Amino acid sequence: MLTIKCPWCGDRDLTEFAAGGEGHIARPLEPATQSDAEWGDYIYTRKNTKGIHYERWMHAQGCRRWFNAVRDTVSDEFLAFYKTGEPAPKVEGDGS
């Protein structure tokens, strides 16, 4: 079972968290001006990365805060945790 470090609470078991999928997908500021393709990208298209993945988690059974993590989807190793709104850290091996 993964250990996840909530930026607010520290190391906790995976079972306390809810996964929120790929991170850094901003809601378009003016949806009405979006083409179907652009809007479709926003609601559907995800990278499905093999390797370094920037993703969202929420400490559901704890402080209920959303935050971001960088995880290697092959090894399941977490490389970084950071608060929502903070810039994504650059990690070694990030091919994106």
Added chain:
Amino acid sequence: MSQSYRLESGGKIDRAKPLSFTFNGKSYGGYQGDTLASALIANGVKLVGRSFKYHRPRGFLSAGSDEPNAVVQLEEGAYTDPNTRATVVELYDGLKAASQNCWPSVNHDVGEINSLFARFLPAGFYYKTFMWPPKLWMWYEERIRHAAGMGVSPMESDPDKYENLYTHCDVLIAGGGPAGLAAALTAGRTGARVIIADEQDQMGGALLSSHDEIDGKPAMVWVEETLAELATMPEVRILPRTTVTGYYDYNWLTALEKVTDHKGPGNGGDSVRQRFWKIRAKQVVLATGAIERPLVFAENDRPGIMMASAVRTYINRYGVLPGKEILVFANNDSGYLTAIDAIKAGARVYVADVRANPQGDLVKQAEALGVKIYRNTAITGTRGRKAVTGAEVMELNEDGTDVVGSHYSIDCDIIAMAGGWNPTVHLFSQSRGKLRWDEAATMFVPKEGVAINPSRSVGCCNGTMNLGAVLAEGLGAGVRAARDAGFGDGSAPEAPTATIVAEEPVRAMWEVPCHGHKKKFHEFQNDSTSADLQLATREGMLSVEHTKRYTTTGMGTDQGKTSNVTGLGIMAAAQNRGIPAVGTTTFRPPYTPQAFGAITGQNRRELFEQNRTTSMQPWHESHGAVFEDVGDWKRPWYFPKPGESMHDAVQRECKATRDGVGIMDASTLGKIDIQGPDSLQLLEMLYTNAWAKLGIGRCRYGVMLNEHGMIFDDGVTTRLGENHFHMTTTTGGAARVMGWLEEWLQTEWPDMQVYCTSVTEQWAVATISGPRARALLSELTDIDLDVDSLPFMGMTEGNVAGVPARVYRISFTGEVAFEINVPQAHGLHLWETLMALGEKYDICPYGTETMHVLRAEKGFIIVGQDTDGTCTPMDVGMDWIVSKKKEDFLGKRSFSRSDNIKGNRKELVGLLTEDPKIVLPEGAHIAAETDPKPAMGKYTKAAGHVTSSYMTPNITGPDGEGRSIALAVLRNGQSRHGETITVPLMDGRMVKALVTEPIFFDKEGERTRG
């Protein structure tokens, strides 16, 4: 009492404590410290059970958890435990065990006839024989399961208690043999928190069965001294009878502790029977030892053919000499340890060694003691039906691929196989560690682990077999693991000296040659032979995973602990490639079987899942409510009167509410208190309609969409103040909606100043509904209920039944209705007061079923029942709730996506069956076209399905009585009102129904507003 195979002295059993037990109904004696296996062997019992496929007689192969053969049904009734390995069952007084997989008895087994048809039961026989016709597969499978059945499950509830226990430690050590104890010692000395677990009842591992010496003293003295020192360390926990069963990510391991199994059923007192540990360890030391592997020779499965190390364990640990004439069959020196101990214990001993000319220290010692050694020799067949009585041996040719010359016959009652050792790499593999094939040692050893699961393998599980090196490795791993967990500097003490013997190399011989077609088993429990593996190869199974499934190799309760590597060796030879190229199957948890009871632990019955109940629950229970689960809530479903069926009760409740006044417990509705200067802005984004003009004290219905434009919840929100709202959600969606609000506020709109608080459980809610609701409520409140003062969709505060209340005039029934909210603690008082005063109004309590019927009469949707995540507000006929003026709200942009505007959408409609007495099943499909006699293979498309369907007394059919109504989603349904559609039912009936608008009662809504 005859324990004719028990030695006069020796062993770690307590001869002062004799025990009696029964096996297959017959009484036997043993001693405290015995296992069921050692006690049976002491009594000369060799035949224990029957094999899975051929029902061949089988005995004991091992002395530990790797046992594939001697699986028994332990105890009876509620306490019965199937597939228990006799080799790990600690004997207790009164133990009852029986053979399994045999009928009528182990000595006379009808299924043995399978053995005669063996050539019709080749590898893959399930797949080849029972493929077709598909209908018969069920029949076949039932027969196979019966014939091949292992033990029998208990039919009663498990009377024992179990628990889960969570803990953290710095260093977890799996295995309490010399390597594990050494690691515990040095890790413990640093002050680190250490857990050491071992599956046996006492620590020592292989040393319990050996004559090794450490620092010139018996090795068990070192074990005792080590345990004594560990006992002084407050941070060290020693867990005997505890198997580390699973190794998961981030060093999260599970372990099963058998706390009172050894005392026998019902003798555990207040203790739990088993404890399931969930351990998060900063560092792990794996000291899991090694498992001896059998030799795959002709007819190697007769009772009495055992592992050499097991024979040694029975002699040294249990004081049992399993046979009088013992033939050791070896391909390495370790078999000679058995020969030496056996001849010293008084047996006549022979060794057949496949090596050309073994001359190691142990070989010479054995020879000097009088052991007769046949070098360059193979066993080519065995004798004896229910127990081995002899073997035939022949000389090997130079490359070991054939036997030559004439054969000798050797009389023996035990054959001890010493086929080399497999490091127990199961846990390491579970941790996703990679293995390396050591060709010289013929074993898989740990190569490298993964970063997230820091572990060290030490001792035999690391391929280190020499005791001195084992101790050094353990001592070193202990300090380094502690250091990496933050304790000590990692410097290890000098290792003690230990017995050293010069050993010669093993000679790998994965399949021992013989003349003629004789069965050579490499996997005993599933009767998998070398010929099966070779057949699998010939039929194209090259992947080890395919072969495993085709031959069922390694799929028994022992998970192929003994058979795995020999099987790979035979496959490699058949495929003409090396063992590393064949690869290994995946080791999966659990290492040994674990009972569901232990995994479940205390999470049974009321502790399995929480039951949420409202403050009015005591009244519901005492008035006979039948409950249904809604999320975690128990909600009254209906309130039957004596003798009433559900149908009767619901029809009565439906009518009483429309005619007079009904009362429902609505406390479970989700409630969220929303405050802050940006509350309104948040609502405008969450809901499709406009909120700015909602006055204080006014309520408004809203639907929430996801960004795909689909409905995911609905409810009424009330403005309590300029910047203060009270939102309600569906009962099941409360947590989801709360999470939705939090997510948007935190991740997209962090600048909005809004505070959301779940207040679901702060308010108890009684809803009274019906033409007499106002009259009833007016008797117990100071609130002016006049329609001008408290109009439909209004809210006011005041006192009801003497307690402060918020009264909302909202209605889910279509009647004049009041949702009376009081602080949770007053809920029961409110309900009881309403019921008492309501008596003269014939007040009728109703449950969720009646609520569903009444709202369906009005065509009010239930999100998740009438919608399914593909429904827009327009699809359910709620165009009116979508603001045309708002520039943006969640989901809006998706309305104009091509897929949503292309038409042909499923839309909500009403259905009235031609026969008013037929209640369509919910979920029934509506056929697009119907053909009374469709050709085979011609299918008609579904045009939609029934989402809600009820019988109601409030809508009358042609006969003046109640009739059925239904809601459905139907392609282009909104333009098909008046058409007749067909609903084919499972029983073959084709039910015709009229499509209507989705409302059946008081279409103008006059009753609601009155």
